[in-house]
Amino acid sequence: DAKTTQPPSMDCAEGRAANLPCNHSTISGNEYVYWYRQIHSQGPQYIIHGLKNNETNEMASLIITEDRKSSTLILPHATLRDTAVYYCIVRASSNDYKLSFGAGTTVTVRA
Amino acid sequence: NAGVTQTPKFQVLKTGQSMTLQCAQDMNHNSMYWYRQDPGMGLRLIYYSASEGTTDKGEVPNGYNVSRLNKREFSLRLESAAPSQTSVYFCASSDPGQGPTEAFFGQGTRLTVV
Numbered sequence: 001d002a003k004t005t006q007p008p009s010m011d012c013a014e015g016r017a018a019n020l021p022c023n024h025s026t027i028s029g030n031e032y033v034y035w036y037r038q039i040h041s042q043g044p045q046y047i048i049h050g051l052k053n054n055e056t057n058e059m060a061s062l063i064i065t066e067d068r069k070s071s072t073l074i075l076p077h078a079t080l081r082d083t084a085v086y087y088c089i090v091r092a093s094s095n096d097y098k099l100s101f102g103a104g105t106t107v108t109v110r111a
Numbered sequence: 112n113a114g115v116t117q118t119p120k121f122q123v124l125k126t127g128q129s130m131t132l133q134c135a136q137d138m139n140h141n142s143m144y145w146y147r148q149d150p151g152m153g154l155r156l157i158y159y160s161a162s163e164g165t166t167d168k169g170e171v172p173n174g175y176n177v178s179r180l181n182k183r184e185f186s187l188r189l190e191s192a193a194p195s196q197t198s199v200y201f202c203a204s205s206d207p208g209q210g211p212t213e214a215f216f217g218q219g220t221r222l223t224v225v
Contacts, residue, residue: 032211043115043201043216044154051211087153098144098169099203099214101153 004088009106012082018075020105022088025069031092033064034099035073037084044087044101047073078109113137117202117217124192124224132187132220134202142205143185144169144214145177147198154201160185192224 005023012018024033035047048055048062050071055062061074075082087104118133136143141162146154146169156169160179174196176188185204189196199221205214 034211034213041148041199041219043203043218044214045216046213049211049213098156098159099154100156100170101146103153 004090004102006086006088006102006105008103009108012075012078012107012109014080014109014111015077018078018082018107018109020073020075020086020088020107021070022073023070024088024090027068027090028092031090033062033068033071034089034091035060035062036087036089036099036101037082038087038104039081039084047086078107080109080111083107083109115202115204115215115217117200117220119220120218121221122223124189124222126193126224128192129188129190130192131189132200132202132222133184134186134217135184136202136204136215137183138204138206138215139182140204140206140215141182142207143179144203144205145175145185145187146201146203147171147196148201148219149198157187157200189222192222194224196222197224198222 032049034049036044038044050062064071085104085106115136144159145157148154155171158177160166163182178186199219201219202217203214
């Protein structure tokens with residue numbers, strides 16, 4: 001699996017967009033980018049995933065660069081409830097679905 | 112639809128005691144996983160079961176055993192607990208045979224070994 005690099009922490013103002021970067025320069029052609037978050041030691045929660053096209057769902061948007069070496073998770077209107085640790089994970093779509101979690105980015109949304 | 116249910120939620124063990132952490136999912140998923148999370152760190156895979164009847168070691172399997180009892184249930188056993196096994200344990204399930212998909216996690220079991 002490709003390794004990912006994320007900043008350890010970032011702050012965001014409530015109501016503003018939060019842009020979370022992730023570098024995955026060794027990503028392979030068949031590997032997807034997944035984002036999960038973990039709120040205050042609860043179980044991780046899936047946010048979004050993508051291969052090469054940008055993706056959007058009700059929680060967030062995922063922007064993947066054309067060379068696929070980096071991506072950005074966008075929380076369009078951050079709320080206090082979005083304060084969490086966000087994990088960027090790269091994984092091939094295969095039968096062995098083993099997620100490898102790094103340290104993630106601790107996002108603090110401030111009022 | 113409960114998703115992934117873990118029991119117990121909290122447990123304190125003495126060094127050398129044994130216990131089994133239970134996990135059940137009601138989403139008909141083929142694959143199930145056990146992770147541990149130490150304070151301030153990411154999750155590390157202990158064991159996984161790609162399908163009913165199969166189990167494989169993950170990143171940190173030493174000191175643990177698992178049983179895939181049926182498609183719904185995947186248990187984790189500590190035969191002789193050690194303080195180094197103090198951690199939060201998460202069970203997860205997914206259905207990777209359907210292509211890229213999300214994993215669902217339980218709420219965790221907080222284990223303290225004294």
